[in-house]
Amino acid sequence: MDLSTVNAALAAKSYPDLAPICDDLFLQVASQGAATDGWPYAVHLLAHLYLNDLNSARFLWKTVPQEVKDAHPELAAVWKIGQCLWNRDYAGVYTSAQGFEWGPEIADFVAAFIESYRKRIFELLTSAYSTISVADVSHFMGMSEEDATNYAVQNGWSLDAAAKMLTVTKQKPQTNQKLDASKLQRLTECVFHLEH
Template sequence: MDLSAVQAALSDKSYSTLAPLCDELLLQAASRGTTTDEWPHAVHLLAHLYLNDLNSARFFWKSLPQEVKDASPELAAVWRIGQCLWNRDYAGVYTAAQGFEWGPDLADFTTAFLESYRQRIFQLLTSAYSTISVADVAHFMGMSEEDSTNCMFRIPPS
């Protein structure tokens, strides 16, 4: 199976293209009866989370055979992030992402995911609250109170 396009997207940090690319390649492989033993399941799952497409992520996870889930600690770690997102465990997302030793394919991708997630949460907070405590900002953004205070003072008001 030729996964060079997936590797190229990872190398180019074109993370937003990965979910549709992986979906298409997996469909092509299935239609040809090609084995997917070397499929980058963790990358595929994280790609859906990166796009905030939780329904597709859940569907992909549920479609995986149990032996695939059991064979990859990295895939299980990505799924823990997905579970936190699904349950709106904001702080848990950061804990799950930072609490695993990611391999070379996912280290930068996970960092980019966290940056994107933190930006989405910040936008949500600024649109939802006219005032919010520093402790709450720190909780939602997975930062210390000091870091969240510094972050708030660097962002220009809209």
């Protein structure tokens, strides 16, 4: 089984590409009837979690032979992260990811997953709240209260230190609308013809 494309994506830190690469390669291997003893299940599972594709992650977990699950603690540790995601145990995601001694081939991937997850949670907090307590931000972001406050303030939020509350600053959506004179001319002609 040739895992060079998987290893190349890991080396290039092309983490969003890993799930489709692993899926395609796994299907090829399975269709040829080849043994999947050396399959990088932990990487494959984490790739789906990275994309927040929990249904595919659960399906993959169910297809992993029990003896593989038992023999690879790293795979079980990735699945623990997946369970926390599924159960919306925000603090548990960080605890599970940081509470395991990852191998060198996956450690950077786990760190990238945590950073991506943290950004996604921060975006959700930004869209859902106008004010939120420092303790709640700390919980959702998997950081100490001081680190969570610094992260929020660096991203434009403001702190009421006395109340230990953060005021959310909504990001203004960027619009890159360019006025194309030819399109405007065609629209004007169309409206003119409709009116006359």
